[in-house]
Each structure stands twice: as C-alpha cells, then as structure tokens.
Amino acid sequence: MKEPKQRSACPISTSLDVLGDKWTLLILRDMVFAGKSTYGQFLQSAEKIATNVLADRLAVLESQGILTKEVAADKKSKFTYRLTEKGLDIVPIIVSHILWGARHYTTDIDPGLLDELRTGKDAAVEKYQQLARNA
Amino acid sequence: MKEPKQRSACPISTSLDVLGDKWTLLILRDMVFAGKSTYGQFLQSAEKIATNVLADRLAVLESQGILTKEVAADKKSKFTYRLTEKGLDIVPIIVSHILWGARHYTTDIDPGLLDELRTGKDAAVEKYQQLARNA
DNA sequence: CTTTACACTTGCAAATCGCAAGTAAATATA
DNA sequence: TATATTTACTTGCGATTTGCAAGTGTAAAG
Numbered sequence: 226m227k228e229p230k231q232r233s234a235c236p237i238s239t240s241l242d243v244l245g246d247k248w249t250l251l252i253l254r255d256m257v258f259a260g261k262s263t264y265g266q267f268l269q270s271a272e273k274i275a276t277n278v279l280a281d282r283l284a285v286l287e288s289q290g291i292l293t294k295e296v297a298a299d300k301k302s303k304f305t306y307r308l309t310e311k312g313l314d315i316v317p318i319i320v321s322h323i324l325w326g327a328r329h330y331t332t333d334i335d336p337g338l339l340d341e342l343r344t345g346k347d348a349a350v351e352k353y354q355q356l357a358r359n360a
Numbered sequence: 361m362k363e364p365k366q367r368s369a370c371p372i373s374t375s376l377d378v379l380g381d382k383w384t385l386l387i388l389r390d391m392v393f394a395g396k397s398t399y400g401q402f403l404q405s406a407e408k409i410a411t412n413v414l415a416d417r418l419a420v421l422e423s424q425g426i427l428t429k430e431v432a433a434d435k436k437s438k439f440t441y442r443l444t445e446k447g448l449d450i451v452p453i454i455v456s457h458i459l460w461g462a463r464h465y466t467t468d469i470d471p472g473l474l475d476e477l478r479t480g481k482d483a484a485v486e487k488y489q490q491l492a493r494n495a
Numbered sequence: 496c497t498t499t500a501c502a503c504t505t506g507c508a509a510a511t512c513g514c515a516a517g518t519a520a521a522t523a524t525a
Numbered sequence: 526t527a528t529a530t531t532t533a534c535t536t537g538c539g540a541t542t543t544g545c546a547a548g549t550g551t552a553a554a555g
Contacts, residue, residue: 232406232408234466235389235461235467245385271367272367275545276502300552301553302550318456322371322379334371400533408513410514412513413511415535416511439532
C-alpha cells in the first residue's frame with residue numbers, strides 16, 4: 226500500500242526512493258537529535274509539516290522497517306515511534322546533511338555540536354545512535 | 361526565479377531545501393561516479409529523468425553555485441556542467457546514501473567500490489572529489 | 496457527562512511530475 | 526548549398542503530490 230517503487234538497482238537511487246523528499250529526514254532528525262517520538266511532537270517542529278504528509282511518511286517509514294509504532298506506556302490513545310537498527314543506520318546520512326548545510330548556508334546549529342561532528346564524526350554518529358536506542 | 365526557499369534555520373532542513381528530492385543527487389552521482397557532464401548524458405541514466413525536470417534541477421544547481429555551466433570545448437551547441445567546490449562537498453552525502461542503500465536493499469553496486477567505501481570512507485571521498493575536479 | 500488531548504482522515508485548490516511533442520541553434524551530410 | 530541530425534531545451538496537459546483547513550474517532554480528564 227505504501228511501498229515506494231524501486232526505479233533502478235543503484236543504491237543511491239534506492240535510498241532516494243525511500244528517503245528522497247523534503248520531510249522524511251526531518252522526522253528522523255527529530256527522533257535522533259531532539260528525542261521526539263510522537264505524532265504531536267513531530268508536528269511542532271519549525272518547518273510545519275502538514276498532518277497528512279506526516280501520517281503518510283510515518284506509514285512509509287514503518288512499512289520500510291525504519292521505525293516501529295507502538296502504543297505509549299502512559300496513554301492508550303498515544304503512539305510511540307522508535308527507530309530500528311535500519312533506521313539508526315540513517316544517522317550518517319543526516320550528519321552529512323548537517324555538515325554540508327552548516328558549511329554552505331547560514332543556520333542556527335549549536336557550535337558545540339558542529340565541532341563534535343567535524344572533529345570526530347564516526348564517534349559522534351555512534352554516540353547519537355546509542356542515545357536514540359535508549360530513548 | 362529558481363531559488364528554493366529556506367523553511368527554517370536548521371542545517372538539515374536547509375540542505376533538504378536544495379537537495380531533498382528524488383533526482384538532484386542522481387545528477388550529482390552521474391557527475392562524480394560516472395564522469396558525466398552534459399544534458400544528454402544525464403538523460404541516459406537508468407532512472408529516466410524527464411527532460412523538463414532535468415532542466416529545472418540543473419538551473420537550481422547552477423543558481424546555488426553547486427555546478428557551473430559553460431559552452432563545451434568542441435561544440436558550441438553543447439554545454440559542459442562541472443561541480444564547484446560546494447558541489448564536491450556533497451560527495452559525503454552521496455556516499456552515505458550508497459552505504460545505506462547497499463546495506464539494506466538489493467542493488468547492483470560494484471563490490472570493489474563498496475568495499476573501498478566501507479573500509480576507507482574518508483580517503484574514498486577525497487579520491488572521487490579529486491577525480492571529479494580533473495574531469 | 497462534557498471537555499480536552501491525541502492521532503489521524505478528508506476535501507479541495509495549488510504546485511509539481513511524467514510523458515509526448517515541439518522549438519531553436521549549431522553541426523554534419525548529400 | 527540544401528537538408529538532415531545533434532544537442533539542449535520548452536511547452537502542453539493529465540496525473541500525482543502537496544499544503545491548508547476542517548472534521549472524525551478514541552481515550553483520558555474534569
């Protein structure tokens with residue numbers, strides 16, 4: 226129902242079939258770097274994703290095994306989204322976007338984080354993956 | 361005329377404002393890993409980009425200073441597109457997509473290239489940037 | 496028993512995409 | 526010199542996707 230079709234056998238093309246739009250990586254950013262895990266939290270981000278687009282992207286990400294959806298511990302009317310290992314493997318893609326964006330455009334990135342990513346990228350990737358695992 | 365608008369001051373969001381679609385990174389892939397440099401060559405790729413979409417993306421990439429467009433040395437009816445340093449800085453993004461796509465989906469990537477990227481990512485990035493500079 | 500919180504779904508206009516065809520300038524061929 | 530071809534687009538149009546506003550449904554709170 227929500228499966229993106231594979232345009233070619235190229236790994237870049239295949240990645241883009243799933244992640245190649247303006248919203249998907251922002252949802253994953255919110256999970257990894259802001260600790261967000263619910264629909265309502267994703268809606269509050271600065272970029273103002275539309276509700277139907279958010280619902281659609283979450284469904285695709287779930288169908289692709291990038292995140293899991295389960296009823297929240299506290300409320301039964303709430304869902305908690307968590308990254309799978311396949312989802313955590315996307316962190317390097319996110320980090321590469323951060324570095325390029327921060328280098329070539331004016332942004333409000335925390336200088337401490339930027340320095341951390343620049344000087345020890347691999348260690349930082351592992352750190353944020355581990356943080357997301359325990360979130 | 362072709363400037364994408366910045367949705368927020370987040371560097372990831374800003375990167376996606378420019379690169380976040382299903383085609384842009386494929387054009388850059390063709391330049392870096394296939395040595396392509398003309399409109400006609402980009403059209404021949406396996407994913408079959410539409411002519412109007414290709415023209416639009418090339419205009420955006422040029423307006424963003426990611427590539428330059430100049431009349432070809434041999435023919436005046438032909439243009440040569442070349443990556444700028446800002447464009448070459450996108451290679452790590454492309455490589456991260458390759459690694460994720462190749463890990464989680466079935467693709468036709470050359471095993472030698474994959475191994476090169478896995479075992480010495482930074483060196484490989486620099487190698488392909490240098491190759492593109494001399495193309 | 497009504498209100499609020501939360502997670503969506505629906506309807507619709509606007510923007511974008513995909514496909515086929517057409518245009519225009521430079522070059523090659525007869 | 527006339528015609529055909531190459532190369533790089535542009536145009537038109539139906540189909541898909543997006544963005545925005547409003548509505549629906551269920552669980553918890555008051």
